[in-house]
Amino acid sequence: MEKNHNVSRRQFLTYALLGTGGFMAAGLIMPMVRFGVDPILQADAEDDMIDVVGVDELTDVPQAFDMEYEQDHGWHVEQVTETVWMFLEGDEVVALSPTCTHLGCTVSWGTDADNPEQFFCPCHFGRFERDGTNVPGTPPTEPLHRYDHEVRDGRVLLGSPSPQL
């Protein structure tokens, strides 16, 4: 016993037009949306290590080196230069970020006459030991961030800085 579906000619036409029209509109609009948000949808580029300096240039005294790379902001690419403090601890390479963990000023090695063997922040007199540990009683509350690193063919390659805690 089959039920009789009564679809009028008018209804059929309406459905058919809406259906095809909608399909076509979607076909037009989707690529546009996709194009507009493209950088957001892309998987993160592999976190590449950046070649900064030869191991033979490092000493056991911290020195500042420039690290250059391109930063992808999605719609535009910016050339960035970062300073990194590097030295040798025995055979081990140590790479520290110069950004004070208090409020983000730039620290330097040995610029405070009273504490030549420390990193010093001129803004609020924050101090850090050679390994980046913050000196208690100065404003910073955590050590300088440390870069991931890798030594390949006598060159030091750096990743990104992360907290030491």
Place this chain on the structure above:
Amino acid sequence: MRWQTADIDTYQQSQSYVDTVLVPLLSVSLGEEMKNHVAMGEYISLIAMEMEKQFRGRLLQLPPLVYPQNEPREQLLRHAGAWVDELKANGKNHVIWITSDPAWKNDENDLPGLLLWFPHLPIEHMDKKLQQKTMNDQMKEILPQVMKEWQKENGI
């Protein structure tokens, strides 16, 4: 810290640490000397960016004070004075003006705060490495001057 909303949130949370304001003084002229004014402006903007990076946690970089080259000096000084009033009213003790415009050197004593004047260097002809080095050298010279300003009990 910069004049942008993200930084201003940080500023408002740590206001007591930020006692210094940086204002670039930029002259504008469309006359024969135009290129020179553009170059000076570019150079000073770069210095401002470097200083902001160096002293981020203690210094708020304000938008530049831009003026036509021919503006009468008394009027300009009055205008700068109005900025200083606003800063003082909000507890800022130090203002650092940076410029390449030599006209300010004559007004140094009438301008409250620290005036740093830089002869503009033709960085547009330098490669990236040399630019960076020039900036680093410049910062080394600026650092003691800023430290000296901070040692003053009462700034502006």
